Amino acid sequence: GESVGLHLPTLSVQEGDNSIINCAYSNSASDYFIWYKQESGKGPQFIIDIRSNMDKRQGQRVTVLLNKTVKHLSLQIAATQPGDSAVYFCAENISGGYQKVTFGTGTKLQVIP
Amino acid sequence: EAGVTQSPTHLIKTRGQQVTLRCSPISGHTSVYWYQQALGLGLQFLLWYDEGEERNRGNFPPRFSGRQFPNYSSELNVNALELEDSALYLCASRRKASSYEQYFGPGTRLTVT
Numbered sequence A: 001g002e003s004v005g006l007h008l009p010t011l012s013v014q015e016g017d018n019s020i021i022n023c024a025y026s027n028s029a030s031d032y033f034i035w036y037k038q039e040s041g042k043g044p045q046f047i048i049d050i051r052s053n054m055d056k057r058q059g060q061r062v063t064v065l066l067n068k069t070v071k072h073l074s075l076q077i078a079a080t081q082p083g084d085s086a087v088y089f090c091a092e093n094i095s096g097g098y099q100k101v102t103f104g105t106g107t108k109l110q111v112i113p
Numbered sequence B: 001e002a003g004v005t006q007s008p009t010h011l012i013k014t015r016g017q018q019v020t021l022r023c024s025p026i027s028g029h030t031s032v033y034w035y036q037q038a039l040g041l042g043l044q045f046l047l048w049y050d051e052g053e054e055r056n057r058g059n060f061p062p063r064f065s066g067r068q069f070p071n072y073s074s075e076l077n078v079n080a081l082e083l084e085d086s087a088l089y090l091c092a093s094r095r096k097a098s099s100y101e102q103y104f105g106p107g108t109r110l111t112v113t
Helices: none
Strands: A010-014 A019-025 A032-038 A045-051 A056-058 A062-067 A072-077 A086-093 A107-112 B005-007 B010-013 B019-024 B031-037 B043-050 B053-057 B064-068 B074-078 B087-094 B108-112
Touching: A010 A019, A019 A086, A019 A107, A032 A062, A032 A072, A045 A056, A045 A062, A045 A072, A072 A086, B005 B087, B010 B019, B019 B087, B019 B108, B031 B074, B043 B064, B043 B074, B053 B064, B074 B087
Parallel strands: A010 A107, B010 B108
Antiparallel strands: A019 A072, A032 A045, A032 A086, A056 A062, A062 A072, A086 A107, B005 B019, B019 B074, B031 B043, B031 B087, B043 B053, B064 B074, B087 B108
């Protein structure tokens, strides 16, 4: 069955350093991936997405890398700030099945001032 | 534009009772998704409604049900509550025929005692 998981449940990073959050997925049919950020007491917020025909996409301070060979996804946050502290989820989606996005457990990012 | 809203914010029920959670999508969004997020776990897909119809449901028992109204708002009903139903219930909306991005509400925290 399809599954999405994260390697590290908690990641502590010094303010100003770069953060890398990893995600593994098992369904090779997944062709669209999303990263969400969930702050305490709030619902998840969209950060960045990437389609399977790409291997890299950049946003503002964030970069998502996709390695389809090993079914691995990562989110890189440059110059991590205290406001980046949150739980980050990756999610996979299959075209035509977009009504059922599969989320991973999440990684908690703690930024040390 | 106003985001996705959910009510109530918090709810405490006893085992065996029934509960109704409500969600109002972003204006212009026709799809509504429901997710269950138990403490320390990822988001589990519950239900998807689009244009007033249930399009898909996750691996949950029939006592989890819902509906979508003509104005695209939605209700999630849970009958015969069990202790393990304690979780954050998140609603998300999506604009039809757009990207797969879902916009989440703040959630309803349900505690079953």
